[in-house]
Structures are given as structure tokens and as C-alpha cells.
Amino acid sequence: xxISSWDGTISLAEFHVxxxxxxxxxxxxxxxxxxxxxxxxxxxxxxxxxxxSVEGYLSLENIILVSIKEEHxxxxxxxxxxxxxxxDKEESIDIATLVxxxxxxxxxxxxxxxxxxxxxxxVPVLYFRVYYSDGEPLEFEDIKKHLPAHSAKTLLDSKWxxxxxxxxxxxxxxxxxxxxxxxxxxxxxxxxxxxxxxxxGAAIEVYLISWLSFVGQVVGLRIPYEMLNQL
Amino acid sequence: MMEAQxxxxxxxxxxxxxxxxxxxxTLPPPLPALILAPRIGYLPLLIPHIKPHFNSTxxxxxxxxxxxxxxxxxxxxxxxxxxxxxxCVEPERPWNLTVHFRGYPGNILIPxxxxxxxxxxxxxxxxxxxxxxxxxxxxxxxxxxxxxxxxWHSVFNGNLEAYLKVSSKLKLGTAGHEYSANLNSGSFVxxxxxxxxxxxxxxKTGRVPVRLYVWGVSEDFDDLEDAPxxxxxxxxxxxxxxxxxxxxxGKCFTLLDAxxxxxxxxxxxxxxxxxxxxxxxxEDEQKVPSEEGGENLSEDVESCYxxxxxxxxxxxxxxxxxxxEIPFSWVVHNLMNPEHFLHIxxxxxxxxxxxxxxx
Numbered sequence: 371x372x373i374s375s376w377d378g379t380i381s382l383a384e385f386h387v388x389x390x391x392x393x394x395x396x397x398x399x400x401x402x403x404x405x406x407x408x409x410x411x412x413x414x415x416x417x418x419x420x421x422x423s424v425e426g427y428l429s430l431e432n433i434i435l436v437s438i439k440e441e442h443x444x445x446x447x448x449x450x451x452x453x454x455x456x457x458d459k460e461e462s463i464d465i466a467t468l469v470x471x472x473x474x475x476x477x478x479x480x481x482x483x484x485x486x487x488x489x490x491x492x493v494p495v496l497y498f499r500v501y502y503s504d505g506e507p508l509e510f511e512d513i514k515k516h517l518p519a520h521s522a523k524t525l526l527d528s529k530w531x532x533x534x535x536x537x538x539x540x541x542x543x544x545x546x547x548x549x550x551x552x553x554x555x556x557x558x559x560x561x562x563x564x565x566x567x568x569x570x571g572a573a574i575e576v577y578l579i580s581w582l583s584f585v586g587q588v589v590g591l592r593i594p595y596e597m598l599n600q601l
Numbered sequence: 602m603m604e605a606q607x608x609x610x611x612x613x614x615x616x617x618x619x620x621x622x623x624x625x626x627t628l629p630p631p632l633p634a635l636i637l638a639p640r641i642g643y644l645p646l647l648i649p650h651i652k653p654h655f656n657s658t659x660x661x662x663x664x665x666x667x668x669x670x671x672x673x674x675x676x677x678x679x680x681x682x683x684x685x686x687x688x689c690v691e692p693e694r695p696w697n698l699t700v701h702f703r704g705y706p707g708n709i710l711i712p713x714x715x716x717x718x719x720x721x722x723x724x725x726x727x728x729x730x731x732x733x734x735x736x737x738x739x740x741x742x743x744x745x746x747x748x749x750x751x752x753w754h755s756v757f758n759g760n761l762e763a764y765l766k767v768s769s770k771l772k773l774g775t776a777g778h779e780y781s782a783n784l785n786s787g788s789f790v791x792x793x794x795x796x797x798x799x800x801x802x803x804x805k806t807g808r809v810p811v812r813l814y815v816w817g818v819s820e821d822f823d824d825l826e827d828a829p830x831x832x833x834x835x836x837x838x839x840x841x842x843x844x845x846x847x848x849x850x851g852k853c854f855t856l857l858d859a860x861x862x863x864x865x866x867x868x869x870x871x872x873x874x875x876x877x878x879x880x881x882x883x884e885d886e887q888k889v890p891s892e893e894g895g896e897n898l899s900e901d902v903e904s905c906y907x908x909x910x911x912x913x914x915x916x917x918x919x920x921x922x923x924x925x926e927i928p929f930s931w932v933v934h935n936l937m938n939p940e941h942f943l944h945i946x947x948x949x950x951x952x953x954x955x956x957x958x959x960x
Contacts (some may be wrong), residue, residue: 377736414866416817416951488730490843491809495603535711537676539841542834544711551728551738568697 378558379492384574388494389428389485391575392582399596406430406485411540425515427540428485428578435481435516435590477502479516481589485578486539494587497538497545510535513546521588533588540596548588557581607937609919612640614685615695620655621669624702627658635695638684639759640919641938643719644668644675646757651700662668665705666713668698675830678722679715684915685945686836687814688940689824690948709834720753723940730810730941731773733843737946740771756939761840764939773941808843809933809944813863817839817951818914828948833881840864846929856927856932867911867949915948 380388384393395408410426484497500508500516514522518573524532538545559572616633625631632655638647648666660761667926668675670688675698679687685696713719728738744752748767815838822828831837844859861868916922919936937943 412866413840414817414834414951415814416819421938490733534721535712542839543708549725551732551742554737 374559376561378554378556378561380574380577381492382487382489382492384577385487387492387574388576388578392428392578395579395597400594403594404430404433408547409484409540413540425540427487431481431482433481433483434478435592479508481591483589483591484538484545488550491550491553493550493557494581495550495553496588497547498548498589499545516590518587518590521590524587548585553581553585556584607761608851610639610641610759610764610860611938612682612920613637613683614640614834617695617697618651618668618700619697620658621699621701623704624655624660625658628658631655632659633697634700638681640680640685641756641759643677643683643723644682644684645713645715645719655702661703662703664702667701669701670696670698671830676710677709677719678835679836680944682758682919683812683814683946686920687816687946688831690828690831690915692920700873706915716757722747723753724749726940726942727771731771733808733810734773734941740773744771756836762793762908769940770816808845809859809929810937811842811844811859811863811946812942812944813840813842813860814838814945815864815947815949817911817949819951821914821950842927853926854929855926856916856923856929857913859929859932860916860925860945862951864911867951868909905939908953912949912950914950915946916941917946 389408393408396406405431406428409424409429413425418514479500479502482499482501485494486497487493488495500513508516521533531550533546534549536547537543557577557580566571579593580598582591583598586593615636616634616636616638618636619634620631622630634651636647636650640645645666652664652666667677670684673688675684675688685692689696724741728741731738731741748770751763752767754760755767769790816831816836817838818829841864842863844862846854846859847862848854913925916925918932921936922931923936933943
């Protein structure tokens with residue numbers, strides 16, 4: 371891939387390669403936490419699921435995310451080198467740490483995260499939903515309280531264009547979606563800033579991981595540091 | 602060329618709107634409201650006209666308005682004309698809909714906060730179309746506030762003249778636009794450039810914004826009356842994927858080519874730059890649909906393509922069934938909606954229809 375003329379977008383085939391890479395690396399690096407999995411989904415309702423279908427999406431469901439608000443200080447001193455196995459475990463357990471709920475319902479809330487390829491924008495798009503343990507979805511106002519502070523502010527500034535509620539392309543139900551408008555541009559910047567990545571032919575393999583490390587911050591998903599190194 | 606666009610913008614569906622019986626609190630029950638709904642408009646925009654009609658009979662509470670046709674909640678972000686073309690295979694005039702002011706089905710329908718929700722859904726679709734055509738949303742994002750207001754109002758009021766004035770600033774002429782005057786034009790060059798920017802900051806991508814609504818039948822039907830009723834959104838495949846116009850020497854990229862290119866599971870379509878390319882095929886010789894009656898499509902030349910496992914039975918755009926061999930660029934330029942998407946309703950006959958499980 372010629373990084374200099376690349377516009378930051380990927381094809382459907384490249385998305386599949388990147389998705390496989392994400393699933394494998396996540397499993398390797400973060401075995402204690404719930405795995406990302408690929409959900410194969412035929413587009414046509416009259417096609418049986420075992421029949422040919424490259425269509426699908428990445429799914430990480432039923433997870434509890436640490437509210438970054440409480441971890442503001444920790445975020446600033448994010449570890450820069452390899453930690454001991456003790457911290458590694460901590461890293462994995464973070465994902466399962468209880469959220470300090472700020473809603474009226476003083477309960478743990480769960481996230482379902484789906485990564486779906488957008489043929490229009492030619493980038494991955496994050497869809498998510500948030501719900502209580504009984505499955506009841508959170509009101510948008512309560513979701514905002516759980517979002518990291520910077521997300522909540524951006525939301526305030528651009529109510530209709532940052533996080534929108536739209537129909538999930540496969541599940542046909544209302545899900546929250548992170549608007550993909552700027553994705554191509556900042557993926558290009560991300561990759562251009564990393565010379566080693568540009569030279570490395572396996573740029574596609576890390577595309578999704580890089581994308582997720584950026585986008586995950588909106589909902590407070592922490593990417594284990596090991597995911598981001600080139601090994 | 603202006604004529605077709607004018608007809609599209611002036612197109613309207615007569616609606617007869619009944620209040621759901623559970624919300625009628627007075628006797629005698631109110632008469633249904635009759636209203637002409639613009640094809641390119643959206644149902645929630647009609648509420649201010651409908652509500653006064655039913656106001657006195659509604660139960661106490663907060664309004665959460667939604668529409669339904671034969672039990673199917675209607676997706677408010679789909680243009681009215683498309684809903685009609687899709688769900689009313691045998692056109693019903695007036696179209697009988699039921700309106701609810703309570704009990705919004707939030708597990709199926711995205712919430713709608715009135716005109717604002719519709720406006721932003723429209724703008725987001727316009728951004729998406731812009732991205733598809735130009736490779737970026739800059740033109741839409743950089744619209745001045747007055748222009749944005751003017752654009753929305755022109756759509757809201759169905760004012761084509763005002764719309765063209767504002768939308769021309771967006772420079773959203775698609776790859777097909779230049780060819781629209783030349784119905785018999787020959788080859789189309791594949792536009793896969795990714796780096797060419799002209800003075801206005803556009804990059805022509807050769808991609809066309811299309812939204813395809815496909816439903817499958819396993820048995821032939823000769824009359825539209827016999828077509829199965831769509832009673833669930835699960836029976837419709839919604840494909841939001843741009844069409845890439847491909848050219849071949851001496852050949853025209855037709856409407857049928859476009860539809861088939863979006864359904865690779867059913868049609869082996871030969872494309873020049875397809876990453877997920879199908880195997881090499883012979884020349885595409887499509888038999889032309891017969892002149893009389895849109896319903897009686899001639900047989901697809903399936904014997905040439907044993908791998909084609911479906912047949913296009915019906916293609917409906919803006920309430921008409923265009924001849925499938927019409928150049929796709931003409932169809933796009935004249936029949937697209939104001940947000941620059943071409944909405945196409947397709948009925949496919951497939952060899953075996955799996956009954957979707959409830960869920």
C-alpha cells in the first residue's frame with residue numbers, strides 16, 4: 371500500500387484481512403478479556419446462513435467498560451513500556467472492572483460493540499448499545515453520563531452529527547453509531563505519522579487495531595498496550 | 602432533462618390516514634385525514650397537518666407519532682414515495698395508513714423528534730452521498746448556515762427551483778452527469794481515480810449513491826395483485842452500497858447492470874476493477890423486457906449463466922418501472938432524490954425462499 375497517495379480508506383476485502391488480524395491479536399494479547407468475534411451474516415433474508423456470504427461484522431458483546439472519568443489521572447500516566455505480568459493482568463481485568471454508575475439506576479451497565487464496514491465511506495464504523503443487566507437499554511442522557519468527558523462535550527457541540535442513532539445494517543434495530551465522516555482523514559494522518567508503519571507491508575493488519583485505539587476512546591474502550599506494538 | 606426531475610418533485614401520494622382505534626376516545630370516531638404527501642418528502646413532516654384533525658379525540662399524554670401500514674411500522678427516514686413503491690406493490694390510491702400518537706415502537710424504529718430529526722437524517726444522507734461522489738464531505742460541511750436553511754426549506758416545500766439554486770453550489774454532479782445528454786453514448790471509462798482534485802476540491806470517484814430495497818419471491822406472479830404482501834422488514838434486504846459505473850468498449854452501463862452489480866450473490870457480474878472479482882464471463886447479452894406492461898419481464902438469459910440464481914422481476918423507481926436497458930446515468934440524474942441518492946425497489950425471483958425465523 372502506497373501510504374503517500376492513500377486516502378485512509380480500505381476495501382471490503384482489506385477490512386476482512388484487518389478484522390481477522392484484530393481477532394487473532396486480541397485473543398493472543400488479551401486472553402483474559404472477552405474476545406472479538408466475527409459474525410457472518412447473509413445480507414438477503416432468503417439466503418440460508420451457511421450459504422456463501424462474506425458479509426458480516428466484528429462483535430464484542432456484554433462487556434463492562436471503565437468510566438474514563440474516574441481514571442483521568444491514570445490516563446495521563448499510561449504505561450510506556452512493558453509491565454510485569456501483574457500489571458498485564460490488571461490491564462485485562464480493567465475491562466471487566468465495575469463502572470461507577472452515575473445514572474438513577476445504580477447498576478452495572480453493559481456494552482455491545484460492533485464494527486461494521488461502510489461501503490459508502492470505505493471505512494469501519496462503530497455501532498454500540500448500552501444496557502442494564504436485565505437488558506433494558508439506557509436512555510441517551512444516561513449513556514452520555516457514562517461517556518468519557520471529552521466525548522460528552524463533543525456530543526454537546528454536535529448533537530446530530532457525532533453519535534447518531536441509526537438502524538444497524540444487519541440487525542435492523544436502532545443502535546448508536548459513531549459518525550464515520552472524518553475517519554478516512556485521520557486514519558491517513560495516523561499512518562503517515564508512523565514511518566515504520568508506512569514501510570511495513572502489513573499496514574492493513576494493524577489498520578483496525580489503530581482505528582479501534584482511536585475510536586474506542588469515545589466509549590471508553592481501553593486497548594491493551596501490547597495490541598499497539600508492531601510485533 | 603429538466604422535465605423528468607420536475608415530475609419527480611411534483612409527484613405525490615394521496616394518503617388516507619386513520620387514527621389507530623386504541624387512541625380514539627370520542628364517539629363518533631373521527632374521519633380519516635386526507636392528505637397529498639410529496640414523494641420526495643417524509644411522513645413526519647405531515648404531522649402538523651394531520652394532528653389538528655385528531656387532536657380532540659386523542660387520549661391524554663405526550664405525542665410520539667408513528668405511522669403504520671397493515672401492521673408494519675413505517676421507517677420515517679425513508680422517503681414517502683419509496684415506502685409506497687416498496688410496500689404497495691399493487692398501488693393503492695389513496696394509500697391507507699394508520700397513525701399512532703402513543704406507544705412508539707422504540708425497539709424497531711429510531712426515535713423521531715419531529716422536523717429536526719428528519720432534517721438531520723437528510724443532511725447526513727447528503728453528506729454520505731457527497732462522500733461517495735467526491736471522496737469527502739467538505740462541500741456539505743462548509744455550507745453556510747443560510748444555504749443549509751435554504752436547502753432544507755426547498756426540500757420541505759418541494760420547491761425544485763430553489764433547490765437547484767442551492768444544491769448546484771455543492772457540485773454533486775455524479776460521474777454519470779456528463780453522459781446524461783447522450784442516451785446512446787458508447788463506452789464509459791471506469792473512474793477509479795483516487796487522487797485527482799480539480800479547482801473546486803472535488804475528486805470524482807465514479808461511484809453513485811444508491812439505496813436498494815430488495816424483496817424475494819419464490820414463485821412467479823403475473824399480476825401485481827398476487828404478489829405477496831410484505832409484512833415484516835426482515836423480508837426486505839436493504840443494500841446501501843454505491844454503484845461503480847464500469848465501462849466497456851461500445852457498451853452502455855444500464856440500469857439492469859447497476860442492479861445486478863449490487864447483488865453479487867445472485868448475479869455474476871463482470872467488472873473491471875472488482876477486488877472480489879467473479880470469474881471471467883462472456884459478453885453480457887441481456888434480453889430486453891417486452892414493451893407491453895412492466896410486469897411481464899422476459900426470461901433472463903439464464904442458460905448463459907448457470908451461476909445466476911435469480912431473476913429480476915420488478916424494478917421500481919419514483920413510482921415508475923423504467924426499461925432496464927436505459928443508461929444508468931440517465932436514471933440517476935433524473936430520478937434521484939434531493940439527498941442525491943437513487944432509491945430502487947427490486948423484486949427478485951429466487952430459486953428458494955427461506956422463511957425468516959421470528960426474532
